Amino acid sequence: MLRRTLKSPKYFKKVLVANRGEIACRIFKTCKRLGIKTVAVYSVADDNTKFVRMADEAICIGPAPSKESYLRIPVILDAIKKTGADAVHPGYGFLSENFEFSRALAAAGVTFIGPTERAIHAMGDKIQSKILAKEAKVNTIPGFNGEITNEEHCIKVCHEIGYPVMIKASAGGGGKGMRVAFNDKEAVEFLKLCKEEALASFGDDRMLVEKFVDKPRHIEIQIIADKNGNTLYLPERECSIQRRNQKVIEEAPSPFINPETRKAMGEQAAALARAVGYHTAGTVEMMVDGNRNFYFLEMNTRLQVEHPITEEITGIDIVEEMMRAAAGLDLSVKQSDVKINGWATECRVYAEDPFQNYVPQIGRLSGYEEPVGDGVRVDSGILEGSQISVYYDPMISKLVTHGKDREESLVRMKGALDTYVVRGLRNNIPLLRSVIMEPVYASGNFTTLYLKEQFPEGFQGNLLSAEEKSFVSAVAAIMRVKKEQLYGSLESVNTFDIRITGPAKQGVVSSSEVTVQNSQLSGEYLVGGKRFQLDWICGSPKVKVTENGNVHLLQYVNSGVANVLTIQYQGTPYDVRVCTPLQAKLLPVIPPPVTVDLGRFVPSPMPGAIVNILVEVGQSVKAGEDVITLEAMKMRNRLKSPTKGTIKKIMVKVGQTVDDGELLVEVEPEIIQK
Numbered sequence: 001m002l003r004r005t006l007k008s009p010k011y012f013k014k015v016l017v018a019n020r021g022e023i024a025c026r027i028f029k030t031c032k033r034l035g036i037k038t039v040a041v042y043s044v045a046d047d048n049t050k051f052v053r054m055a056d057e058a059i060c061i062g063p064a065p066s067k068e069s070y071l072r073i074p075v076i077l078d079a080i081k082k083t084g085a086d087a088v089h090p091g092y093g094f095l096s097e098n099f100e101f102s103r104a105l106a107a108a109g110v111t112f113i114g115p116t117e118r119a120i121h122a123m124g125d126k127i128q129s130k131i132l133a134k135e136a137k138v139n140t141i142p143g144f145n146g147e148i149t150n151e152e153h154c155i156k157v158c159h160e161i162g163y164p165v166m167i168k169a170s171a172g173g174g175g176k177g178m179r180v181a182f183n184d185k186e187a188v189e190f191l192k193l194c195k196e197e198a199l200a201s202f203g204d205d206r207m208l209v210e211k212f213v214d215k216p217r218h219i220e221i222q223i224i225a226d227k228n229g230n231t232l233y234l235p236e237r238e239c240s241i242q243r244r245n246q247k248v249i250e251e252a253p254s255p256f257i258n259p260e261t262r263k264a265m266g267e268q269a270a271a272l273a274r275a276v277g278y279h280t281a282g283t284v285e286m287m288v289d290g291n292r293n294f295y296f297l298e299m300n301t302r303l304q305v306e307h308p309i310t311e312e313i314t315g316i317d318i319v320e321e322m323m324r325a326a327a328g329l330d331l332s333v334k335q336s337d338v339k340i341n342g343w344a345t346e347c348r349v350y351a352e353d354p355f356q357n358y359v360p361q362i363g364r365l366s367g368y369e370e371p372v373g374d375g376v377r378v379d380s381g382i383l384e385g386s387q388i389s390v391y392y393d394p395m396i397s398k399l400v401t402h403g404k405d406r407e408e409s410l411v412r413m414k415g416a417l418d419t420y421v422v423r424g425l426r427n428n429i430p431l432l433r434s435v436i437m438e439p440v441y442a443s444g445n446f447t448t449l450y451l452k453e454q455f456p457e458g459f460q461g462n463l464l465s466a467e468e469k470s471f472v473s474a475v476a477a478i479m480r481v482k483k484e485q486l487y488g489s490l491e492s493v494n495t496f497d498i499r500i501t502g503p504a505k506q507g508v509v510s511s512s513e514v515t516v517q518n519s520q521l522s523g524e525y526l527v528g529g530k531r532f533q534l535d536w537i538c539g540s541p542k543v544k545v546t547e548n549g550n551v552h553l554l555q556y557v558n559s560g561v562a563n564v565l566t567i568q569y570q571g572t573p574y575d576v577r578v579c580t581p582l583q584a585k586l587l588p589v590i591p592p593p594v595t596v597d598l599g600r601f602v603p604s605p606m607p608g609a610i611v612n613i614l615v616e617v618g619q620s621v622k623a624g625e626d627v628i629t630l631e632a633m634k635m636r637n638r639l640k641s642p643t644k645g646t647i648k649k650i651m652v653k654v655g656q657t658v659d660d661g662e663l664l665v666e667v668e669p670e671i672i673q674k
Contacts, residue, residue: 010035011327012087012111017041017055018076018101019091021381022397023303024051027089030319039083041076043069045389050381057083064391070094073101080110087111087326089303089319093393096302097124113326115301119276123299126170127208133296136275138268141287141295143210154191155184157209164212167191169198169205176201176635178245180212189638196629197636200611215290216448218242218297219254221269222310224318225279226325232335233266234310239285240448241435243358244635248428248451249435250346252309255406255444261292272299280325281307281318290447305348305398308379312344312402343409344402347417347432351394354431354459355504359606359660360394360632363387367423367541371416375402375409388425390607390632390657396427406444410436417571418553421541430503433571434462461503461572468569469510473498474527475534475545475554476565476576477514481525483538493517497584499577509574543567600648602639602665604658608632613654615665619647627665630658645669 015031016039017024024040028051031038040055045064052058059079062069069075071094080088088105090096090113099120105112114120123129127147133140144157147170158165158181167190169177177198179190191207199205218239225231238254239247253262269284283304285297307318316338321331351361368384380397388394401416403409417433435441440454451459464472477496484494493515500510517526525532535544536556543554555568563583565576579587612629615621621641628639649666652658 011323011329012036014039014056014083014085015087015089015113015323016076016080016083016085017051017089017091018070018095019089019093020046020049020051020070020392022051022379022395023091023305023381025054025381026308026379027091027319028054030317030323034320034323036323039079039085041070041079043391045387045391049386050383059083064389066094066391073098073104076101077104077108080105080108085110087113087323089113089322092300092302092305097300099124111326113280113322115278115280115282119278119282120301122276123278123282123301124171126168126298127206129299130208130296132275133272133299136268136272138272138296139294141210141213141297144208146208148191148207148209151188151191154187154207154209158184158187161209161211166210166212167194167207168210169194169202170208171198171202171204171206177207180245193636193638196611200631200636213287213289213295216240217254217256217288217446218247218285218448219257219265219288219294220283220285220304221265222304222307222318223269223273223278223282223284224316224321224325224331225273225282226331227279227328228330230331230334231270231273231278232331232333232338233270234314234316234338235340236262236265237306237309239306240446241441241450242448243451247306248348248350249432250306250309250348251406251409252313252344253340256288256292258292261288261294265294268296272296281322306346308377308398308400309344309346312377312400313341314338315341342402342404343406344400345406345409345413345436347399347413347436348428349396349399349420349422349432350428351388351396351425352428353426354428355426355461356605357458358428360390360608361388361425361427361660362390362394362607363425365396365422365424367421369419369421369541370397371399371419373412373415375412376400376416377402390609396422399432410442415553418555419542421555423541423557430461430568430571430573431459434459437570457505460505462570463506464500464502464509464569464574469500470512470528471547471552472500472567472569472574472576473510473512473514474516474525474530474532474547475543475569476500476567476578477516477527478518478525478532478534479536479538479543479556479565479567480578481516481518482534482536486538495581497577497579497581501575501577503573599642600645600667600669601663602627602642602667604630604660604662604664605637605639606630606632607660608637608658610652610654610656610658610664611636613650613652615641615647615650617647617650621645621647621667628652639664641665641667643667643669 014037028038038055040052040058041061061075095101099117102112102117148154164182177194181187195205222234235253237252239250241249283300286294288294353359370378377400401412495515502509533546545552557566559566608630611631615627623644625641626638630637645667648668
């Protein structure tokens with residue numbers, strides 16, 4: 001629960017939010033509580049979305065691509081003029097750390113609810129910020145304090161520092177333009193990719209190289225400062241659960257940081273903020289090794305995505321404090337007021353497929369229902385029927401739970417994930433649910449390498465124990481019985497042939513015969529000596545199962561296949577075939593589906609845009625050679641030839657948008673003479 005000031009002054013008459021989605025909704029909530037009028041700016045792709053509906057006024061600023069809408073300073077200035085907004089909150093991403101935008105607002109006499117142009121410029125450049133951090137006596141990571149000029153220079157610096165190294169964009173953020181290299185080959189390849197991503201995302205392809213810290217944990221400190229000399233730090237956030245250098249699960253405080261380290265990190269972060277004359281909210285990101293030695297990574301001069309967990313444990317509305325600072329008022333809190341109240345966990349729910357290397361998904365959410373309950377908070381910009389677009393980040397929401405301690409926060413997160421209904425697009429809830437209750441994560445003893453270490457062959461979903469297989473089989477059989485009750489075909493004893501198929505690499509995980517005895521009077525079902533009760537309306541997504549007094553929360557998904565139920569259990573979906581003995585006997589005579597050999601084609605692994613074609617028709621290629629560069633959700637991916645041969649056909653052009661699975665290049669395999 002956020003602490004409320006005794007008075008809620010209107011710091012500004014009207015605030016325009018130069019952003020979209022969940023962060024725009026989040027800022028609007030504070031504005032509305034304070035009685036401040038709001039303005040949304042939106043692209044044509046965001047027409048009629050949740051954040052547009054929440055605003056008092058809304059202005060369309062251009063086509064879907066962000067470079068033609070959300071990144072165009074002149075059209076946003078025009079929207080400010082049309083609506084009479086006297087302040088602008090930039091959210092995160094887009095123009096939030098663009099000093100030219102800050103300068104343009106100042107020239108127009110409009111308040112920027114963010115830092116000064118000087119602070120943005122100084123901290124937005126990783127090379128310059130590292131130099132300033134050293135001057136402010138902040139611990140820094142060993143590395144090359146300058147720009148990497150070419151491949152040869154990169155390899156030379158890598159050898160001087162020693163592998164592994166982090167190659168990253170000087171102007172980057174949000175995991176864009178960042179790769180960890182373990183050898184010369186990776187260093188050269190990642191330098192190219194990072195430069196391309198950085199140029200596309202930030203308009204700046206300068207790169208730097210730093211030592212990759214051993215047993216690293218990603219810890220960050222929230223800073224808030226006003227224009228009157230008051231600078232304070234809030235308790236740390238643990239952000240070590242990451243994929244592709246992007247955060248997935250965060251918590252506050254960290255299970256690893258002790259009070260002494262917290263104080264030292266906070267004081268250094270505050271010292272850096274003072275050194276650049278910083279005001280408003282910002283985040284100083286640190287890398288911490290296994291001995292709690294910490295090193296400065298970067299300073300994000302904006303509201304951070306994961307700020308809700310800090311709000312939950314401190315009761316401070318960080319957005320309101322930003323408004324106070326921008327209006328020239330003192331912060332409403334002092335350092336001595338900052339306390340840690342309980343524990344908070346945040347899961348970033350993404351439209352992506354964790355079973356296929358986190359491939360982003362686009363499309364419409366055909367079903368959507370957010371979880372509710374004590375200590376549950378959902379920051380989202382999504383409604384049922386909302387469209388996840390190829391043009392923007394595929395985040396669906398930030399799911400936050402708060403409890404009196406870490407254990408309660410995680411238990412609440414477990415329940416929230418189990419009741420979070422997302423239909424129409426694959427999403428990462430299976431991964432989030434598996435991690436939350438996984439023993440290593442639960443112990444708090446993990447690093448930024450957690451996902452790679454726990455799932456070295458890629459995420460496969462929850463692996464059912466023998467007891468859990470029996471449980472899922474029993475539930476599926478009972479669900480079929482309940483369905484048949486609707487058609488009057490119920491018998492007192494029903495026997496079914498059950499086969500459970502897991503996602504991706506799991507395949508068939510169980511085959512068994514299940515007998516269900518049911519009592520219409522008591523509503524109980526007896527399976528294998530255990531008593532079950534199902535609180536489920538046939539066809540609805542939520543299923544509550546009581547097994548011998550133990551309560552389980554599951555979800556039902558219509559598979560669209562006869563006699564197959566899709567049951568989401570512990571976050572992972574399982575296809576469960578429930579057949580009568582006669583149906584099972586007839587299955588072997590049904591012909592298998594026809595498959596097509598796609599071994600000579602390069603398909604798109606995700607929706608995206610073609611940014612580069614690296615081959616031409618008639619060119620010889622090796623197996624694994626790069627042929628296409630695809631950009632999806634601001635990340636660049638090199639697609640490779642599946643075989644050695646000759647390029648026969650190129651089916652796409654640079655700039656073309658492609659769908660998931662669309663064929664891009666055909667390779668004529670080399671004929672091996674015997």
